[in-house]
Amino acid sequence: MKFFIDTANLDEIAEARDMGILDGVTTNPSLMAKEGISGHENILAHYQAICDLVDDKVSAEVIATDFEGIIKEGQELSALSPKIVVKVPMIRDGVKAIKWFSDNNIRTNCTLIFSAGQALLAAKAGATYISPFIGRLDDISADGLQLIAQLIAIFDNYDFQTEILAASIRHPMHLISCAEVGAHVATCPLNVFQSLLKHPLTDIGLEKFLADHQKANG
Numbered sequence: 591m592k593f594f595i596d597t598a599n600l601d602e603i604a605e606a607r608d609m610g611i612l613d614g615v616t617t618n619p620s621l622m623a624k625e626g627i628s629g630h631e632n633i634l635a636h637y638q639a640i641c642d643l644v645d646d647k648v649s650a651e652v653i654a655t656d657f658e659g660i661i662k663e664g665q666e667l668s669a670l671s672p673k674i675v676v677k678v679p680m681i682r683d684g685v686k687a688i689k690w691f692s693d694n695n696i697r698t699n700c701t702l703i704f705s706a707g708q709a710l711l712a713a714k715a716g717a718t719y720i721s722p723f724i725g726r727l728d729d730i731s732a733d734g735l736q737l738i739a740q741l742i743a744i745f746d747n748y749d750f751q752t753e754i755l756a757a758s759i760r761h762p763m764h765l766i767s768c769a770e771v772g773a774h775v776a777t778c779p780l781n782v783f784q785s786l787l788k789h790p791l792t793d794i795g796l797e798k799f800l801a802d803h804q805k806a807n808g
């Protein structure tokens with residue numbers, strides 16, 4: 591399972607990278623705005639700064655919603671670095687653009703996936719990743735994890751190269767459950783990765799090991 595960090599915060603990206611567990615980064619316009627990044631040139635510079643921190647797979651989202659606009663923006667983002675994956679929304683022109691990017695060897699991440707039908711369309715168009723948002727489905731009393739399991743079952747029937755990138759992960763059990771059903775990638779905020787570290791028996795055990803060492807060694 592690949593771990594991506596879902597943030598545009600450079601310190602958090604560096605922290606996850608330094609833990610040695612990071613395979614990529616996902617961002618979106620809300621996450622960029624949260625970091626106070628605005629203006630075309632600043633946005634491009636920030637994506638470049640993210641690319642400078644990690645080895646590969648930085649999802650950068652287009653703002654355009656028409657085919658020509660998505661292609662233009664996607665080309666510009668992709669020209670920043672070979673690490674860029676162009677993030678495209680699940681809309682009609684988005685699907686058309688994913689096919690164009692796929693034909694032109696530009697990797698894509700189709701975002702805002704909430705149904706199996708949407709996932710199939712994106713995969714057929716050649717998306718590198720599809721991003722089902724499990725937390726937002728849970729928010730409306732649907733079952734986000736059930737969608738991930740359904741997509742794994744569907745994709746297992748065929749030879750799609752598209753990877754299922756579980757997104758909108760809010761807590762460690764979301765992540766563990768995605769791993770249980772076989773999501774290829776999970777993208778999470780830093781605190782979800784950090785929460786995986788914690789177990790009270792680890793803390794108690796380490797305290798005892800260190801105390802026993804201290805007793806024996808003075």
Ligand code: G3P
Nearest residue numbers: 596616725726757758759
């Ligand atoms: O990767 C998508 C993610 O950023 C959305 O998360 O918590 O806003 O639903 P959330």
